[in-house]
Amino acid sequence: MIVTYSRNVFIPLTRNCRNRCKYCGFRRDELDLMSPSDVQKLIRMAKNAKEALFTFGERPEFRKDFLEMLRSYGYSNFIEYVASMNLLAIKNGFLPHTNAGVLSYEELKYLKPFNASMGLMLEQAVELECHSESPGKRPEIRINTIKDAGKLQIPFTTGILVGIGEKKYDREYSLEVIADLYKNYGHIQEVIIQRFLPKKGTEMENFETLSESELVEVVKIARKILPNEVAIQIPPNLVSDLKAYLKAGANDLGGISEITPDFINPEAPWPSINELQKIIGDEFALKERLPIYPRFVKLKWWSEILDGLIELYSDADGYART
């Protein structure tokens, strides 16, 4: 059985965020914005990667000092800056994948040409206490962004964060919502089943996490609910018995970076590709993919700006050329 992964470089453009999720160890109160030269330095170091993963806080321009800094770089709004950093990555030979939080239809449309795929975690399709100070985590707003991405035919990644206070039936409902979105728009390429790991110094540092056996059950349920062509991703740095998840139906390991940490879970380093192949054994074969899945490569769901790179990097089946 094939298990896919992508070689990426993780670019946390900003840790400023309008939300205050009670489990978050990523958000910062002090002003934070990577400059164009910071981005350039990072991507120059990532020689083997093909994906530039832009993940950052949501709507950071609510801060006056953030806007002022943005203006000092010559940009009038953040989405314009994101597109410009996407383009910088493209010029350096990378395929961008942007997770910008909730976006409007117009903002998605603006960023689409510069991205091979985009993403937004649904988290859970129900209101939860951990999101009570996070306006961007209201389920209907996130569902709308995922719908709009579907209308625009953007290859899309979503997922659920598991163990943040939701019930078992909430998880099933959230997966059903994602399955419905896929049935209506056909754009969801993968669903991440992300395990919540408590972070020191956060309100939820002592929150009881889900056991690994419960998490394996979530993967089994996800495999039953989601259509087969939608991959199930398990971040390999957040679990101990990876094979159990693959046997339960997971078939993607997400982005693996050789030079940048998982900024969301910095305490959990990524294993190397060689280590991963040893862990999963002969039963499963690791195969590199691009941030756009083979199915969407074949459907040509990308813009002219990415023509050259996708043709250069993809093989006849739409996987990464090796």
Ligand code: SF4
């Ligand atoms: S939206 Fe993301 S970055 Fe912002 S507080 Fe929540 S988890 Fe942290």
